[in-house]
Amino acid sequence: NAGVTQTPKFQVLKTGQSMTLQCAQDMNHEYMSWYRQDPGMGLRLIHYSVGAGITDQGEVPNGYNVSRSTTEDFPLRLLSAAPSQTSVYFCASTVQSLGGRGGELFFGEGSRLTVL
Amino acid sequence: QQQVKQSPQSLIVQKGGISIINCAYENTAFDYFPWYQQFPGKGPALLIAIRPDVSEKKEGRFTISFNKSAKQFSLHIMDSQPGDSATYFCAASEAQKLVFGQGTRLTINP
Numbered sequence: 001n002a003g004v005t006q007t008p009k010f011q012v013l014k015t016g017q018s019m020t021l022q023c024a025q026d027m028n029h030e031y032m033s034w035y036r037q038d039p040g041m042g043l044r045l046i047h048y049s050v051g052a053g054i055t056d057q058g059e060v061p062n063g064y065n066v067s068r069s070t071t072e073d074f075p076l077r078l079l080s081a082a083p084s085q086t087s088v089y090f091c092a093s094t095v096q097s098l099g100g101r102g103g104e105l106f107f108g109e110g111s112r113l114t115v116l
Numbered sequence: 117q118q119q120v121k122q123s124p125q126s127l128i129v130q131k132g133g134i135s136i137i138n139c140a141y142e143n144t145a146f147d148y149f150p151w152y153q154q155f156p157g158k159g160p161a162l163l164i165a166i167r168p169d170v171s172e173k174k175e176g177r178f179t180i181s182f183n184k185s186a187k188q189f190s191l192h193i194m195d196s197q198p199g200d201s202a203t204y205f206c207a208a209s210e211a212q213k214l215v216f217g218q219g220t221r222l223t224i225n226p
Contacts, residue, residue, distance in 0.1 A: 107161065
């Protein structure tokens with residue numbers, strides 16, 4: 001059971017380039033989300049999805065796109081990378097929507113992105 | 117603007133001591149308050165969580181204290197061990213969103 005798998009683990013981009021961070025989970029989780037982690041800022045929610053075909057914005061969505069065509073996959077796209085997007089990105093999933101019942105988020109090991 | 121404010125940013129505690137990390141929030145719609153633990157190079161993992169209808173929850177050496185009227189909650193680690201050295205994040209959930217505090221880097225000196 002692999003859990004949440006993120007690829008690539010490391011990536012260097014030039015300003016203006018585009019790329020996709022991949023996230024896949026094999027736990028049949030409905031809810032998936034993307035966070036970025038920056039020193040002193042904690043983890044900030046970028047986008048999330050409560051099921052296939054449904055996505056919504058988090059705290060810092062600008063510059064990022066997502067789609068959810070299957071339950072398993074939730075890719076994060078940077079259309080035109082900027083140095084401000086240098087960060088560590090985490091994908092996370094949980095069984096059901098967070099809602100009021102809470103729910104344990106299972107995180108991947110992260111993707112470290114540097115934009116020059 | 118950070119919806120959940122966490123302090124301190126870093127904390128050094130002697131082995132066997134008590135580690136205390138504090139968090140505060142403003143949004144009264146938050147209804148679930150977990151703590152996550154993160155080791156270097158890894159993703160965060162759930163440590164312990166509490167709901168606002170409970171004032172305290174204890175799991176082993178880890179305790180959450182929750183003060184609904186003050187909109188504050190804290191993590192206490194009793195008998196702190198070197199293996200507890202990690203970054204700790206408090207968080208709060210509303211609807212489909214889980215928002216995190218800034219994190220506390222905890223170091224336990226042997």
